[in-house]
Amino acid sequence: MTATGVAAAHQAGRLAWPAERLRAKALEIRRDIITLLAKAQSGHSGGPLSCADFGTALFFHELSVDPRDPAWPGRDFWHFSIGHVTPVIYSLMAERGYFPLRDLMKFRAFDGHLQGHPSRQDTPGIEVSAGSLGQGLSVCCGVAMAARMEGHPRRVYCVMGDGEQQEGQIWEAAMFAGHRKLDNLCGIVDYNRKQIDGDVEDICGIRPLADKWRAFRWNVIECEGHDMDAVLAAFAAARAHRGQPSVILAHTVMGRGVSFMADDHRWHGKPPKMPEAEQALAELGTSYAAWSARLLADGGAPHDAAPSRDGGASPGQRPSRDGDAA
Amino acid sequence: MSATIALPEKVEKKKTREGFGRALVALGEADPRIVVLVGDLVESTMTSFFAERFPERFIEVGIAEQNMTGLAAGLAAMGKIPFLATYGAFATCRAADQLRVTVAYSDLNVKIGGAHGGISVGPDGATHQAMEEISIIRSIPNMSMVVPCDYWETYKATIAAARHLGPVYIRFGREDVPVVTAEDTPFTFGKGEVFAEGEDLTIVACGVMVYEALRARETLLVSGIAARVVNLHTLKPLDVALLERCARETGAIVTAEEHQVNGGLGGAVAEAVVRTHPVPMEFIAVMDRFGQSGKPDELMDAFGLRARDIVAAAGRVVGRKRKA
Numbered sequence: 001m002t003a004t005g006v007a008a009a010h011q012a013g014r015l016a017w018p019a020e021r022l023r024a025k026a027l028e029i030r031r032d033i034i035t036l037l038a039k040a041q042s043g044h045s046g047g048p049l050s051c052a053d054f055g056t057a058l059f060f061h062e063l064s065v066d067p068r069d070p071a072w073p074g075r076d077f078w079h080f081s082i083g084h085v086t087p088v089i090y091s092l093m094a095e096r097g098y099f100p101l102r103d104l105m106k107f108r109a110f111d112g113h114l115q116g117h118p119s120r121q122d123t124p125g126i127e128v129s130a131g132s133l134g135q136g137l138s139v140c141c142g143v144a145m146a147a148r149m150e151g152h153p154r155r156v157y158c159v160m161g162d163g164e165q166q167e168g169q170i171w172e173a174a175m176f177a178g179h180r181k182l183d184n185l186c187g188i189v190d191y192n193r194k195q196i197d198g199d200v201e202d203i204c205g206i207r208p209l210a211d212k213w214r215a216f217r218w219n220v221i222e223c224e225g226h227d228m229d230a231v232l233a234a235f236a237a238a239r240a241h242r243g244q245p246s247v248i249l250a251h252t253v254m255g256r257g258v259s260f261m262a263d264d265h266r267w268h269g270k271p272p273k274m275p276e277a278e279q280a281l282a283e284l285g286t287s288y289a290a291w292s293a294r295l296l297a298d299g300g301a302p303h304d305a306a307p308s309r310d311g312g313a314s315p316g317q318r319p320s321r322d323g324d325a326a
Numbered sequence: 327m328s329a330t331i332a333l334p335e336k337v338e339k340k341k342t343r344e345g346f347g348r349a350l351v352a353l354g355e356a357d358p359r360i361v362v363l364v365g366d367l368v369e370s371t372m373t374s375f376f377a378e379r380f381p382e383r384f385i386e387v388g389i390a391e392q393n394m395t396g397l398a399a400g401l402a403a404m405g406k407i408p409f410l411a412t413y414g415a416f417a418t419c420r421a422a423d424q425l426r427v428t429v430a431y432s433d434l435n436v437k438i439g440g441a442h443g444g445i446s447v448g449p450d451g452a453t454h455q456a457m458e459e460i461s462i463i464r465s466i467p468n469m470s471m472v473v474p475c476d477y478w479e480t481y482k483a484t485i486a487a488a489r490h491l492g493p494v495y496i497r498f499g500r501e502d503v504p505v506v507t508a509e510d511t512p513f514t515f516g517k518g519e520v521f522a523e524g525e526d527l528t529i530v531a532c533g534v535m536v537y538e539a540l541r542a543r544e545t546l547l548v549s550g551i552a553a554r555v556v557n558l559h560t561l562k563p564l565d566v567a568l569l570e571r572c573a574r575e576t577g578a579i580v581t582a583e584e585h586q587v588n589g590g591l592g593g594a595v596a597e598a599v600v601r602t603h604p605v606p607m608e609f610i611a612v613m614d615r616f617g618q619s620g621k622p623d624e625l626m627d628a629f630g631l632r633a634r635d636i637v638a639a640a641g642r643v644v645g646r647k648r649k650a
Contacts, residue, residue, distance in 0.1 A: 119431065129427060129432040135428050138396020138399075140400060142396060143400040145397065146361075146401050169393060173396065
C-alpha cells in the first residue's frame with residue numbers, strides 16, 4: 001500500500017461528528033455515568049463528569065478505531081492514565097460500540113467485565129491496565145515510538161489528571177517525549193483543579209502548568225474543556241503541529257453537569273446515592289428508570305456509531321493475551 | 327531433564343551479562359519485533375552489541391527506570407518484543423509499581439534484563455547489590471523469572487524469554503563467573519536440570535551458586551555423602567514435580583542462592599515440597615542483611631555463600647534425616 005493509501009486507510013475508523021451531535025452524545029454520556037454509578041453504588045463521580053465533553057470529542061470525532069475489532073492494526077491509540085475515571089471510559093466505549101450498553105449496569109460487579117480500574121485482561125478495547133497514577137504517559141510514549149519505528153500514521157492520545165501532574169513519572173515521560181519530538185503524541189490534562197483531598201493548588205500546586213510543559217519542549221494548547229467547538233479546535237491544532245508533542249490543557253469543572261456535584265472535591269471519589277442520582281438525572285433530562293432501561297435494552301446489536309468496516313470481531317469478546325480478539 | 331556436569335579443576339570464567347548482550351543480537355537478527363531499551367547503562371548491561379547492530383531498534387531512555395518500564399509496555403502493546411536493561415535494584419525496587427500494574431496486570435510481553443544481581447557486584451556496595459528480585463518478582467502474578475548460572479545459560483535464557491509470551495525477568499550478575507554449562511547443555515524454560523545425581527540429599531541452586539553446589543558435591547563425596555545437584559534456573563513457574571521427586575528420593579534439601587533468604591529460592595523450594603514431602607532443609611542465602619563494599623570474593627566468603635557453607639549445611643540436613 002502506498003503511504004497515501006496507508007494514511008487514508010488509517011482514517012477509516014474516524015467518525016468526525018459535528019459539534020452539535022457531539023454535544024448531544026456528551027449529555028448521554030453523563031446520563032450513563034450517573035446511572036452506572038447509582039447502580040454500582042461505588043466509583044468516582046467528579047472526574048468522569050469533567051472528562052465527558054472532551055472525551056466525547058475524542059471518541060466520536062478524533063479517534064480512528066474499530067470497536068468491533070479493537071486490535072485493528074490501523075487504529076489510533078487512546079489511554080486514560082487516570083484509571084479511576086472508568087465511569088466515563090466505559091460509557092464512551094459502550095456508546096462507541098466496544099461492548100453492549102447493558103454491560104454498564106455491571107460496573108465493578110463480580111459477574112461483569114468492567115473492573116473498578118481499567119484492565120486489559122478483562123475488557124475488550126482496554127489496551128493497557130491503569131489505576132496507579134502517573135504511569136500512562138510512559139505507555140503512550142512507547143506506543144508513539146513503535147509507530148515511528150514502523151512509519152505508521154497512528155496518533156496516540158493520553159488523558160491525564162491535573163492532580164496526577166504531582167507524580168514524578170509524568171515528567172520522566174514528558175522529558176522523553178519532548179526530547180524525541182514525538183509529534184504523533186497528544187496529551188490531554190483534565191484541568192478541573194480538584195483532587196481527593198481538596199484544591200490542587202492548596203495541596204501541592206502545579207501552576208504554572210503550561211510553562212512546565214513548554215519547558216519540557218511540548219506544544220501547549222489551552223482550551224475551555226466544556227466548549228465543544230474549542231475542544232475540536234484544540235484537537236485540530238494538536239494534529240497539525242509538527243516537531244513536538246502537544247498537550248491540551250482542558251480547563252474543566254469537576255462534577256460538571258450536575259449542580260450539587262460541580263466544583264466540589266467531595267464528589268471526586270464517591271457515587272451518588274439513589275435520591276441524589278434521581279436529582280442528577282432529572283437535571284440531565286431523564287430518570288433512573290428510563291435511562292437504566294435504555295442501557296439494559298442494548299444487548300449488543302451493532303451500534304450506529306460503529307464504523308462500517310467488515311470482518312471485525314463481535315463486541316463483548318475478551319481479548320487474548322496477545323491482544324487479538326479471542 | 328538430566329545433563330551430568332563434571333567440573334574440570336580449572337574452569338573458564340565469563341560474564342553472564344555478556345550472554346545477555348550476545349543473545350539480544352541473535353534475537354535481533356532473527357526477529358524484527360525485538361527492541362532494546364536501556365537506562366543510561368549501555369556498556370555495563372552489554373546492550374552495546376545490540377545498539378551498534380540495530381540502532382533503529384535501540385532506545386536510550388536515560389535515567390528514568392519507571393518511564394522505561396512504561397515505554398516497554400507501550401511497545402509490547404503494539405506487538406514489539408521489548409527487552410529493557412538496567413541494574414536489578416532499579417528494575418525491581420524502583421519500578422515495582424510499574425511492573426505490577428502496567429506490565430504484569432496487563433500481561434504484556436515485556437522482557438526485563440536485571441543486571442548486577444547479588445553480593446558479587448562487589449565494591450559498589452549495598453545500593454547496587456540487588457538481592458530482593460526473586461522475592462519481588464515471584465509475588466507478582468503473570469510474571470516469569472529465570473536466574474541463569476553462567477554465560478551460556480544467560481544466553482539461552484534470553485532466547486527463551488523472547489519465545490515465551492508474557493512478562494519475563496532475567497537476573498544476571500556483574501563479574502566473570504565460572505562457565506559451568508556448554509553451548510549444547512539442555513535448557514528448558516520452566517524446568518529444573520539435574521546436573522549431578524546423588525541419593526543422600528539434594529542441593530538446589532540457582533545463579534552462580536550452581537558452581538558452588540557442584541564444588542560442594544565433590545567435597546561431600548570424599549566423606550561418603552552423595553549429593554544430587556539441581557540447577558533450578560527458572561524460579562517462576564517452578565518445577566514442582568522435580569522438587570517433589572528430589573525430596574522423595576533423597577529426603578533432605580539444601581538450597582543455595584545469592585539473594586536474601588526471605589522469599590527467595592529457598593522459600594520457593596520449601597513451599598513446593600512441604601505439602602507433600604516435608605524433609606529436613608537448610609538455606610544458604612544472604613541472611614536478611616544489606617551488603618557492603620568489598621571485593622566479590624571477600625564478600626562471597628563473608629556472607630557465607632561458598633561451597634564450604636553448602637557442605638556444612640549438607641552435613642546438618644543429612645544428620646537430621648538420619649535421626650528421623
